[in-house]
Amino acid sequence: MLRNYLKMALRNFTKYKVYSFINLGGLTLAVTCCLLLGLYVRHEWSFDRFHTQTDRLYRAWTREVYKGDVFTNTVTPYVLGPTLKETYPEVEAMSRVQTSTLNVKKGEEVLSERVHAVDKDFFRMFDFPLVRSTGGNPIQDLYSVVLTEEVAQKYFGTENPVGKQLYLQLDSTMQAYTVTAVAKNVPTHSSIRFGMVIPLENILRYRSDKVLKSWFMIDPETYVLLRERTESEKLRAKFPALLTTVLGDKYQDQNYIINLQPMPDIHLNTELTGGIEPTSNPAYSYILGGIALFILLIACINFMTLSLGRSVSRAQEVGVRKAVGALRGQLMGQFWSEALLMTVLAVSLGVLLAFVLTPTFSQLANQTLTFRFDATAALFLLGLIVMVGLVAGSYPSLVLSGFRPVEVLKGKISLKSDASLFRRSLVVVQFSLSVFLIAGTIVLNQQLNFLQSTSLGYQSDKTVIIPVGAGGEAGRQRVERYRQALASQKEVQSVAASAFPFAEGSGGSWGTLGFTDTKKVYREFQFNIVDPHFIPTYGIKVVQGRNFDPANTADTYGGLIVNQALVKAFDLKDPLNERLPGRFHDHRIIGVTDDFHYASLHSKVQPLVMVLRLDSLVKYSENMMFTSSSALDLSIRLAPGQVSEQVAMLEQTWKAVVPGEPFRFTFLDDSLQRQYEAEQRLSRIVTVASLLSILIACLGLFGLATLAVARRTKEIGIRKVLGASVYGIMGLLSKDFLKLVLIGILIASPLAWFALDRWLQDFAYRISVQWWVFALAGTLAVGVALLTVSLQSIKAALMNPVKSLRSE
Incomplete structure (x- = not known):
């Protein structure tokens, strides 16, 4: 029986080539899109699950309530990790993880590298396989270093680096480190992304005893491995007793909390941010997963409408089969076998196409994605075949198999009104989904353009950022030497320095300082250490007062420039004649910026404060935090000209002035664009998906138009005999479909507005969703629908009426 079903299915495929091609093409596109989007979603949800002990791995985080304000930190005190391991036998192992940008030297070449400093249990806790090793713990010795394959290739080429030396600079001198192991390149779905690892003890040697023992100064991430069968909730319940002991009078009920975050929860948890690696918004995974299902649903609806479009031509087949004794169940099996065979072919072609397009999609999504065919993928594809085959073939099987043989053989085909209503509803659903995606694409691109084109209040074009590699007095000396060396270069308009550059993170990368004012109210402001050239270089508008005067000693040690947000937040009526509302007696506000x-x-x-030196400001603070190094960064504004030649000049000058420091640079505009990578990625994917959805939906509309023409052939013939024009017949056939598209627009518009408005709430500065977005989306849908229907309408209108009326 099954063999017969397959033979008949293949025969029908070859007999109805156009419909088979449209069906197969639509399903293949949908499956390909579904697989590619599934790759992205799977990548996002697979973070940190490759560790064999992932169910026992946790990242510690703290929450501090200080004078009514809540501070949640995923970077923790240095003392936390060792205390947890020493205090609780449930903690089997512990490792802190901290990153630093260090100069690395091999031979005469000095490069800058991001280095991870970790504790000795690191490679025992996490699955980062070693491909070369001296044996034992690779970070047991103080001056040992572990490289990934990529970094080993960078410094040692094809030779075995184990046992060889690299020189790392943690302070003012280079220190020899021995390569003890080479690890496989870190998977892209890891929340710990290293290229070079050294023992954390090297960092701890440069921290004061006060910092190492403080429970309120934070820097590294802390990870713990719990023993088997340990319940994390029961362990958490013991932490308050520990805090009572270590904090004493400073600890009150719930004003300091230690908690544990499961390792797989790190990447997609937007409530616990601020760690070493950025997190991802899970809403984007839900959106893309939903789009994949939308497109698959549209393709399944296509299969139904196209099959029903062929119902007239296959009616006699059904009648003859029933007349010779075929049961309805056998006919249903026939139609389902055709759907399943079509689905198997579509999934097979979809898998092949997805495999070929994965590199292209990886570039589109700005992710490193790989198409892995494993047990999970096999189960997914099998489930996809069964689901799509059953859904796509369900309605044709139920409707076509229900035709009465006597009526069919007499040429009287009657599709019930509820069947017609359902069929039209499917088209409404198709275009509702398509309009939803088109509106989403428009708003996504609007918001992205708004983010990229909105005036930031400073000039960012033609600005090069160069890390100085040192802070304090040493950094200021380097800056001054470099500025003097560039003074004669016409390509350089201005040179400025600051402790924190623009665009290091979406949440703000400048430092945060907290203090208690004279009314016992705890306050915070952002701060940056700048030089007198910073404000002119960036063209920042000073709305009150003046810029820093380098010749004025009072400006150097006590001058503050604040922004209008601080004036408003601190309720300063006359900011130039007032001081900050605290113990900042040595400081005065000399300027207010926009x-x-x-x-x-x-x-x-x-609220923001800019100073020339932070020294005296720090002593009045109670809390200070910054996520990046306080080493200075140069901001160089270039004159119009050949950028490549200008950068080459900057590098040549740098090597002459600071020969021991590698030359690194970024363009500020590029850094600003990277702040919105997630939105750019989502916009690109949704744009392509919306185009595919409207394309596949139009295939369904083509099928419905085919069905309408087939059912109204004689009516069209009579109308032509009575004098109906081609345009009149086109309008007659088109208006019914336009009604369906308009209903789809009316359904999709409020749903899309609600969803898009919710998405925009994530932005402090955003566009508003305008009515014309849905009008434009609807117009596009109507235009494409008219074009699709017109293909069949023109064909029907030009048909010879004699042929359609000959049987009467």
Whole structure:
């Protein structure tokens, strides 16, 4: 029986080539899109699950309530990890992880590398396989270093690096480190991404005893491995007793909390951010997963409408089969076998196409994705075949197999009104989904353009950022030497320095300082250490007062320039004649700037203070935090000209002035664009998906138009005999479909508005969703629908009426 079903299915495929091609093409595109989007979603949800002990791995985090304000930190005190391991037998192992940018030297070449410093249990806790090793713990010795294959290739080429030396600079001198192991390149779905690993003890030697023992100064991430059968909730319940002991009078009920975050929860948890690696918004995975299902559903609806479009031509086949004794169940099996065979072919072609397009999609999604065919993928594809085959073949099987043989053989085919209603509803659903995606694409691109084109309150074009590699007095000396060396270069308009550059993170990368004011209210502001050239270089508008005067000693040690957000937040009526509302007696506000966007537009502009030196400001603070190094960064504004030649000049000058420091640079505009990578990625994917959805939906509309023409052939013939024009017949056939598309627009518009408005809430600065977005989306849908229907309408209108009426 099954063999017969397959033979008949193949015979029908070859007999109805056009319909088979459209069906197969639509399903193949949908399956390909579904697989590629599934790759992205799977990549996002597979973070950190490759560790064999992942169910026992946790990242510690703290929450501090200080004078009514809540501070949640995923970077922790140095003392936390060792205390947990020493205090609780449930903690089997512990490792802190901290990153630093260090100079690395091999031979005469000096490069800058991001280095991870970890504790000795690191490679025992995490699955980062070693491909070369001296044996034993690779970071047991103080001056040992572990490289990934990529970094080993960079420094040693094809030779075995184990046992060889690299020189790392943690302070002012280079220290020899021995390569003890080479690890496989870290998977892209890991929340710990290293290229070079050294023992954390090297960092701890440069930290004061006060910092190492403080429970309020934070820097590294802390990971723990719990023993088997340990319940993390029961362990958490013991932490308050520990805090009572270590904090004493500073600890009150729930004002300091230690908690544990499961390892697989790190990447997609947007409530616990601020760690070493950025997190991802899980909403984007849900959106893309939903789009994949939308497109698959549209393709399944296509299969139904196209099959029903062929119902007239296959009616006699059904009648003859029933007349010779075929049961309805056998006919249903026939149609389902055709659907399943079509689905198997579509999935096979979809898998092949997805495999070929994975590198292209990886570039589109800005992710490193690999098409892995494993047990999970096999089960997914099998489930996809069964689901699509059953859904796509269900309605044709139920409707076509229900035709009455006597009526069919007499040429009287009657599709019930509820069947017609359901069929039309499917088209409404198709175009509702398509309009939803088109509107989403428009709004996504609008918001992205808004983010990229909104005035930030400073000039970012033609600006090169160069890390100085040192802070404090040593950094200032380097800056001054370099500025003097560039003074004669016409290609350089201005040179400025600051402790924190623009665009290091979406939430703001400048430092945060907290203090208690004279009314016992705890306050915070962002801060940056700048030089007198910073504000002129960036063209930041000073709305009150003046810029720093380098010749004025009072400006150097006590001058503050604040933004309007601080004036408003601190309720300063006359800021130039007032001081900060605290113990900042040695400081005075000399200028107020406009609220320029030093962070991304995801967050509102916060109160800001700029100073020339931080020394005296620090002693009045109670809390200070910054996520990047306080080493200075140069901002160089270039004159119009050949950028490549200008950068070459900057590098040549740098090597002459600072020969021991590698030359690194980024363009500020590029850094600003990277703040919105997630939105750019989503916009690109949704744009392509919306185009595919409207294409596949139009195939369904083509099928419905085919069905309408087949059912109304004689009516069209009579109308032509009575004098109906071609345009009149086109309008007659088109208006019914336009009604369906318009209903789809009316359904999709409020749903899309609600979803898009919710998405925009994630941005502090955003566009508003305008009515014309849905009008444009609807117009596009109507235009494409008219074009699709017109193909069949024109064909029907030009048909010879004699042929359609000959049987009457």
